[in-house]
Every structure is written in structure tokens, then in C-alpha cells.
Amino acid sequence: MSGSGGRMQHWLQAEKEKMRDMSVRQKISYILTYYWLYIAGILTAVILIVFFIHRMFFSIKDFWFYGMFANTMENGGNESDLWYDFVDYADFDTTQKKVEMNSRTFFDPTVSGGTNNSYYQAFVALVESGDLDTVVMGTEALKGIGSSGRLLDLSDEKCADLMKKYSDRIITCIPYDEEYSEESVPVGIDVSDSLLCTKYHLYEEDCALGISAYTDRIESVETFLDFLFSEEEGSTDNG
Amino acid sequence: MKSAEASARRAKILTQIVLIIMAFIMLVPFAWMILTALKTNQESISVNPFYIFPHNGWHWENFATVWKSYNFVILYKNTILMIFFRVVCACLTATMAGYAFGRLKFPGKKVLFTLVLIQMMVPGQIFIIPQYLMVSKMNMLNTTFGLVFPGLVTAFGTYLLKTGYEGLPMDLEEAANIDGCSVPGRFLHIMMPLTKSSMVSLGIFTAVFAFKDLMWPMIVCTNASTTTLSAGLAKMQGQYGSEYPTMMAAATLAVLPMIIIYVIFQKQFVEGIATSGGKL
Numbered sequence: 001m002s003g004s005g006g007r008m009q010h011w012l013q014a015e016k017e018k019m020r021d022m023s024v025r026q027k028i029s030y031i032l033t034y035y036w037l038y039i040a041g042i043l044t045a046v047i048l049i050v051f052f053i054h055r056m057f058f059s060i061k062d063f064w065f066y067g068m069f070a071n072t073m074e075n076g077g078n079e080s081d082l083w084y085d086f087v088d089y090a091d092f093d094t095t096q097k098k099v100e101m102n103s104r105t106f107f108d109p110t111v112s113g114g115t116n117n118s119y120y121q122a123f124v125a126l127v128e129s130g131d132l133d134t135v136v137m138g139t140e141a142l143k144g145i146g147s148s149g150r151l152l153d154l155s156d157e158k159c160a161d162l163m164k165k166y167s168d169r170i171i172t173c174i175p176y177d178e179e180y181s182e183e184s185v186p187v188g189i190d191v192s193d194s195l196l197c198t199k200y201h202l203y204e205e206d207c208a209l210g211i212s213a214y215t216d217r218i219e220s221v222e223t224f225l226d227f228l229f230s231e232e233e234g235s236t237d238n239g
Numbered sequence: 240m241k242s243a244e245a246s247a248r249r250a251k252i253l254t255q256i257v258l259i260i261m262a263f264i265m266l267v268p269f270a271w272m273i274l275t276a277l278k279t280n281q282e283s284i285s286v287n288p289f290y291i292f293p294h295n296g297w298h299w300e301n302f303a304t305v306w307k308s309y310n311f312v313i314l315y316k317n318t319i320l321m322i323f324f325r326v327v328c329a330c331l332t333a334t335m336a337g338y339a340f341g342r343l344k345f346p347g348k349k350v351l352f353t354l355v356l357i358q359m360m361v362p363g364q365i366f367i368i369p370q371y372l373m374v375s376k377m378n379m380l381n382t383t384f385g386l387v388f389p390g391l392v393t394a395f396g397t398y399l400l401k402t403g404y405e406g407l408p409m410d411l412e413e414a415a416n417i418d419g420c421s422v423p424g425r426f427l428h429i430m431m432p433l434t435k436s437s438m439v440s441l442g443i444f445t446a447v448f449a450f451k452d453l454m455w456p457m458i459v460c461t462n463a464s465t466t467t468l469s470a471g472l473a474k475m476q477g478q479y480g481s482e483y484p485t486m487m488a489a490a491t492l493a494v495l496p497m498i499i500i501y502v503i504f505q506k507q508f509v510e511g512i513a514t515s516g517g518k519l
Contacts (some may be wrong), residue, residue: 054380122458128368
């Protein structure tokens with residue numbers, strides 16, 4: 001350390017000596033000529049570090065809610081009518097946290113090769129990252145995901161309120177993991193007659209909502225379900 | 240003597256015939272895509288092998304249909320921006336890292352390079368969740384930065400450029416050193432220009448992989464306004480699942496940027512594959 005420190009001091013001394021008789025303009029010109037690469041490198045590094053720190057600490061990191069609507073051709077994504085209505089209903093402040101909705105996903109784990117496509121892999125990544133809260137899709141397809149263990153078992157005590165409220169809508173499936181259970185497990189809630197179908201026309205046939213196995217925003221999910229079954233004006237519009 | 244010449248000529252002609260047939264086979268899917276794009280849906284699903292060309296006229300309106308249904312200008316813009324920034328970032332970071340690993344001496348060099356190699360050995364899917372979380376925590380979902388993020392650094396590029404720098408003679412750098420050239424100066428003015436062919440190879444590989452990347456844009460760009468051609472095309476597959484002419488018209492439009500890039504950089508593409516021994 002002392003060796004490199006000594007070299008640095010010697011170099012600084014030498015440079016000072018060189019610039020002693022130069023005017024300020026000459027000094028600037030000298031530094032820019034011989035050290036522009038160092039300056040550019042340091043500036044770039046500083047800008048990148050500041051950018052990343054700023055984004056890491058001062059941007060909106062968390063979600064109020066992240067919902068996925070799979071296998072639909074209608075727009076149920078960000079800034080769609082569904083998005084605006086839900087944000088209004090839940091009174092979420094989107095300057096504090098994000099509300100993300102994704103309706104650009106197509107996969108069905110129950111068909112042959114259904115788990116090999118990129119959509120399914122993207123879904124798995126979103127579930128495992130813990131960001132995704134809910135997925136809505138056709139009932140049979142949802143049962144397929146439920147069997148794979150990616151959906152929350154609604155008999156879990158944190159879903160007690162949901163189970164009580166939507167007991168007549170529960171969708172069950174048998175998990176592939178026999179060690180977990182050999183009997184049917186509740187993994188979804190039937191939303192076939194909700195606003196998703198009656199008002200926003202995202203689905204024409206039966207559909208169900210599953211909750212990601214790794215979400216910790218059950219309250220938001222409850223709010224979303226309340227919104228889906230709310231009696232809003234025009235909710236019975238069948239297009 | 241004459242018989243040997245005739246035999247060599249026959250072998251050459253035979254080789255060329257085989258190569259022409261192979262080239263034709265390689266072109267069939269591409270031609271099929273364009274021809275299907277110009278057929279009616281009925282013609283496209285016909286199993287009659289003589290229905291190679293459209294029988295009921297050339298249906299150019301299939302292109303108009305997809306062009307109207309999807310904002311291709313935005314898809315092209317997002318894809319080109321992603322490719323451009325990924326290529327620039329990959330070349331920039333890989334050339335600097337490659338020079339450091341290939342030419343400089345610093346503590347922990349072997350350990351760090353082993354880490355780079357390990358990154359190449361594990362499947363890329365392993366990094367998707369951490370990368371997604373980083374982009375999400377920076378609130379950069381649905382942005383160009385989000386699309387570019389995994390391409391900021393490249394282990395393969397670092398390895399490729401390190402090999403390139405190691406292959407250069409030491410004398411050049413030593414001569415520059417004696418003349419008083421600093422390390423950044425030697426890198427920028429002497430060594431980096433000599434690895435141009437490796438950088439071009441890396442740029443081509445990065446561009447092709449960025450263009451083909453489907454999963455990452457689907458994860459980080461959920462809005463139609465920020466998605467790329469590959470993800471947009473996948474959505475079309477869902478939307479026009481049974482309308483093959485429309486799907487093929489979309490596919491034809493989607494491959495246009497790569498064809499243009501190939502036409503412009505044809506020589507570099509061939510050289511790049513030859514120098515790196517890679518496969519696109």
C-alpha cells in the first residue's frame with residue numbers, strides 16, 4: 001500500500017512541477033489532453049453510481065397489487081379501464097406504490113407442452129419473485145397451475161376470511177406433490193360472473209382467480225375480489 | 240492427367256449441386272412464410288402440396304391487417320433501441336473487462352475470471368428472477384432500460400475479448416509503454432482497435448440474441464407500448480392462432496430489421512462466425 005501511495009505522491013509532485021509555470025488555461029488544456037480518459041471514466045462511473053443509487057432508494061419499489069390475466073385478447077393491462085376502476089375503487093395512491101396488471105400472457109399448463117413455453121416460464125419467474133399476487137384464467141388451466149403448487153392453498157389460515165367469504169366459489173385440485181396432500185386442495189375462486197366477464201369482457205367462458213403461493217399482500221387480493229364482485233353501475237352490461 | 244482433372248471437376252460440380260440443394264432447403268421455410276402471408280386462410284391450411292403459390296390472387300392486405308392491428312412502428316422502435324443499447328453496452332463493458340483480464344495484472348484476477356466463467360456455465364434462466372427483482376425495485380419495468388438491463392454486461396463477450404487481447408503481441412503494448420502511454424491510452428489507442436473483429440463478432444451475436452429474446456421482454460414489459468417484436472409476435476400467435484396468413488405476415492414484418500442488418504453487415508456476419516466459431 002505504501003509503495004503505491006508513494007508512487008502516487010511522486011506522480012502528483014511531478015505533475016505539479018510540470019504545471020507550475022502554466023497559466024490556468026494551459027493547465028486546463030494540459031489536464032484535458034493527458035487525462036481526458038481518466039476524467040471520462042470517472043464521470044461515467046459517478047453518473048452510473050448516482051443513477052443506480054437514485055433508482056434504488058428514491059423510486060417506487062413496492063406494489064399495491066400485481067394481477068395477471070392470462071389467455072385473454074381484451075386489454076386488462078396497465079392504464080386500461082379495469083386498471084383505472086380498480087385503483088379508484090381501492091383508493092390506492094399510485095405515487096406511493098405501483099398497481100400492475102398484465103393481460104399479455106398466454107399459457108395453459110394442462111395441454112401438452114404447456115409448461116415449456118416462455119409465457120409459462122415468465123409466469124413462474126413472476127410468482128417466484130414474490131411480485132405477482134393473482135392470476136386469472138380458465139378454470140381448468142388454473143387447476144393445472146394449482147396442482148403444480150404455484151398457487152396458495154386457500155385453507156391456509158391467512159386466507160381464512162377469503163375462504164369464509166367465497167366458500168361457494170372455491171375451486172379445488174389434487175396436487176402433483178403427493179407428500180403435500182393426496183386429497184383436493186382449494187386453490188382458486190370462481191370469478192366467472194364477476195366484473196371481469198360482465199363489464200370488462202376479459203373472459204367469455206368460466207374463469208377463476210388463483211393467489212400466488214409467495215404473495216404477502218392478501219389484503220390487496222381481498223380488495224381486488226371485493227372490486228370484482230362489487231355492484232357498480234353498468235356491471236351487468238353484457239356488451 | 241486428363242482423367243484426374245475431369246474427376247476433380249465432377250467432384251466440384253457435385254459439391255456445388257449438394258450445396259445448392261442445401262441452400263434451397265434452408266430457404267424453404269422462409270419462402271413458405273412469405274407465400275403463406277399472401278394466401279387466404281383456406282389456402283394456407285390446405286394439405287394439397289400443389290398449393291405452394293396462392294391460387295386466388297396475392298393477398299397483400301394480410302400485411303395491412305397486421306400493420307393496423309399492431310403498432311409496428313412502436314415494436315420496431317423498441318426492438319431497435321434494445322438491440323442498439325445492448326450491443327453498445329456489451330461491446331463497451333466486454334472490451335474493458337477483456338483487456339483487464341487479458342493484459343493487466345491485479346490481485347484476485349483468477350478468482351474474478353473464474354466467476355465470469357461460472358456465469359457462462361449456468362443456464363441463463365437462473366438469473367432471470369434476481370434481474371427482474373433489480374429492475375422492479377428500480378421502478379424500471381416497462382422501460383427501455385428494463386429491456387437492456389440483462390445485456391449491460393456479458394460473460395461470453397468478456398471471454399471472447401479476453402481471448403482476443405491475449406492473442407495480440409506483447410511488443411505493441413510494451414513499445415507504447417516505453418513511449419510513456421498510460422494504461423487507458425494503451426487500451427484505447429493501441430489495443431482496442433486491434434480487436435475490432437472480435438468486437439464485431441460480439442456485436443453480431445448480441446444483436447441476434449437480443450432480437451430473439453422473448454422471455455425477458457415478456458416479464459419486464461407488460462405494456463403494448465414498451466414491448467418488442469418477439470413478444471408482440473408471441474401475442475399475435477395467441478390472437479391469430481388459427482389465421483396463418485396473418486401470423487406469417489406479422490412474422491415477415493418482424494424479421495425485416497434482421498434482414499436489413501444482415502444485408503448491411505453481411506461481410507462482418509460471415510467473418511464474425513468464422514473468427515468466433517460461434518453459431519447464431
